[in-house]
Amino acid sequence: xxxxxxxxxxxxxxxxxxxxxxxxxxxxxxxxxxxxxxxxxxxxxxxxxxxxxxxxxxxxxxxxxxxxxxxxxxxxxxxxxxxxxxxxxxxxxxxxxxxxxxxxxxxxxxxxxxxxxxxxxxxxxxxxxxxxxxxxxxxxxxxxxxxxxxxxxxxxxxxxxxxxxxxxxxxxxxxxxxxxx
Amino acid sequence: xxxxxxxxxxxxxxxxxxxxxxxxxxxxxxxxxxxxxxxxxxxxxxxxxxxxxxxxxxxxxxxxxxxxxxxxxxxxxxxxxxxxxxxxxxxxxxxxxxxxxxxxxxxxxxxxxxxxxxxxxxxxxxxxxxxxxxxxxxxxxxxxxxxxxxxxxxxxxxxxxxxxxxxxxxxxxxxxxxxxx
Numbered sequence: 001x002x003x004x005x006x007x008x009x010x011x012x013x014x015x016x017x018x019x020x021x022x023x024x025x026x027x028x029x030x031x032x033x034x035x036x037x038x039x040x041x042x043x044x045x046x047x048x049x050x051x052x053x054x055x056x057x058x059x060x061x062x063x064x065x066x067x068x069x070x071x072x073x074x075x076x077x078x079x080x081x082x083x084x085x086x087x088x089x090x091x092x093x094x095x096x097x098x099x100x101x102x103x104x105x106x107x108x109x110x111x112x113x114x115x116x117x118x119x120x121x122x123x124x125x126x127x128x129x130x131x132x133x134x135x136x137x138x139x140x141x142x143x144x145x146x147x148x149x150x151x152x153x154x155x156x157x158x159x160x161x162x163x164x165x166x167x168x169x170x171x172x173x174x175x176x177x178x179x180x181x
Numbered sequence: 182x183x184x185x186x187x188x189x190x191x192x193x194x195x196x197x198x199x200x201x202x203x204x205x206x207x208x209x210x211x212x213x214x215x216x217x218x219x220x221x222x223x224x225x226x227x228x229x230x231x232x233x234x235x236x237x238x239x240x241x242x243x244x245x246x247x248x249x250x251x252x253x254x255x256x257x258x259x260x261x262x263x264x265x266x267x268x269x270x271x272x273x274x275x276x277x278x279x280x281x282x283x284x285x286x287x288x289x290x291x292x293x294x295x296x297x298x299x300x301x302x303x304x305x306x307x308x309x310x311x312x313x314x315x316x317x318x319x320x321x322x323x324x325x326x327x328x329x330x331x332x333x334x335x336x337x338x339x340x341x342x343x344x345x346x347x348x349x350x351x352x353x354x355x356x357x358x359x360x361x362x
Contacts, residue, residue, distance in 0.1 A: 063211075066221070
């Protein structure tokens with residue numbers, strides 16, 4: 001579906017970083033006028049709704065520099081180039097939580113900020129977790145703390161704004177709809 | 182909560198656009214090492230879950246240049262500088278749908294991409310909609326088409342990836358949990 005398609009007349013890359021690229025596109029609008037679009041290119045991401053044998057939800061707390069505070073989120077991470085989302089989800093789960101699984105169910109996917117970024121998140125579910133025999137290394141610049149919470153405890157953290165991101169908010173509604181107590 | 186806080190040692194603005202700014206911060210990590218963080222600054226946004234008297238959900242279809250395709254989303258828009266989120270939500274509802282309301286309930290708020298952006302969305306609900314006597318103008322570069330769908334119809338669009346963004350996906354789960362049919 002390309003309703004109201006905007007034709008690109010020029011595209012200029014402003015910045016290429018290790019996480020995002022920024023480009024500004026000049027476009028022709030449906031009414032023939034022109035405008036500029038600021039676009040963030042992102043490799044995409046995965047996230048995992050992971051339930052322990054004790055029926056707790058697995059979270060990680062980490063510092064989020066753009067917000068200048070830490071958030072409690074479901075395990076997640078960026079897609080590596082060429083990596084299949086399901087493998088990426090398993091890798092991030094292992095690195096961030098020390099758990100692994102052989103069963104990841106794709107719940108859904110969504111764009112996080114379609115107005116200015118192309119980031120897509122693939123969201124998985126598993127309730128068959130096994131502890132890894134050996135810890136896997138996080139990225140050099142990554143520091144996370146594992147938390148295992150009941151749904152009720154997680155909803156308390158939503159009220160306190162310690163859980164405060166879209167994918168984790170979605171995960172909590174998803175678990176409520178699945179009938180988790 | 183500032184667990185694993187990263188201290189900023191320098192911050193460089195790379196780009197300032199009409200929607201986003203991009204800066205690169207040099208930080209000291211919890212282990213004393215240094216790293217760089219690419220940060221998108223965004224004014225924040227509002228979105229409205231709006232239910233018509235006929236029990237339909239109000240959506241708008243629009244072209245999303247970062248994705249090079251159109252999506253069906255709940256009405257939403259950027260916060261203007263200094264504007265209260267509730268007023269912004271009412272304004273966007275009026276501009277994009279031709280409906281207005283005097284009752285907006287704050288459902289929740291969430292950051293969309295806390296790893297690289299500070300965008301927050303304030304999400305409202307209303308089921309008391311009135312048609313505006315006179316149409317309000319959209320922004321010059323904004324083209325949207327109104328759609329009013331049942332929950333079942335909306336879920337079909339999720340399957341077709343025409344509804345495919347975080348806030349709208351959240352809205353659909355929220356309405357299911359409220360018991361909407």
